[in-house]
Amino acid sequence: MAYHIKSKKSVVKLPYLPFSATIKDGTDVLLDSYRDEHEQKVYEILKHIVNVEGDSYPQEDMTNIEDFRAYYLTLDVFVCLEKTSKEVLGAFYIKPNFPGRCSHICNAGFIVKVSARGRGVGNFMAEMYLRLAKDLGYRASFFNLVFVTNEASVRLWRKLGFKEIGRVPNVGNLKGKGYTDALQFYYDFTA
Template structure:
């Protein structure tokens, strides 16, 4: 029997959203809940990442229905340029498992190609931890962080995720062939009450 994780967006109020921040180059950004006006831009970012073939396991995400069912089924948060409102990145938070294990969440992160290496991923990831906790999850678990994605691996280690496993030849990545993936776990109950 396959476990199905039902679509669900929480109604939990997060009083700190929208939240302002700054990127490495000083660009002012805003983190907030996703709204439908960004669907086309978000879909374009995901299509680009999936077509790169070295970060996500998907082979194709061109169909908007596939995009909606995978990325928009639960809680989504976006980072936009405060001045221009350009979408720079996003992440979802959803249960990793069904039923009795649904207190463990996972996240899927996407940064626009032109916005990479400017701290968008770090800004999203740091806030993901608190948002996931405040959405009532107890832990976060990533099961497919490809070892070739050095920025992602380094970020999770820097944020204090525990490396709990390795899957040999987990993905047949474009230009890389069969590549191992790491598994990362974070106990959200160990987070300080508020961000520093």
């Protein structure tokens, strides 16, 4: 690891959470701060994405819940819940992409439950991310590794006005896809 970012929860309270909305398919959802009661559901979603799909996160294995906690729960985490049942449809974290003097630039990791994909959950979370990250005090967002084969993600960041600032050739050896390029996206919250 090139550097270490200290884990700590944000002290900023976001008074508009939980935030209620209706997504593309007509489902009423809530975006709220992660709580311990969400752990198993969020873990299961990420474990499926990493271990079964293997084509959108760089990790090769997520079978240990301690690895999940150390990676995903180190700073601010938010969940998208179906409003009535409180079913976890997706989640994302927001944390500094770099340490110290560069910690004003954040990164995020989004996950959507397989059965909730294509319904607007990812789009809703991405739009909320733009608001939340800015309100948490970040000045910009930088996504290091958006694999070119993750077409839904690439389309979403372009649609939301992220600038494509780089391409890393053959960076990911993805399950079923082999060596794959990744795009890098940047968004300036101060503009």
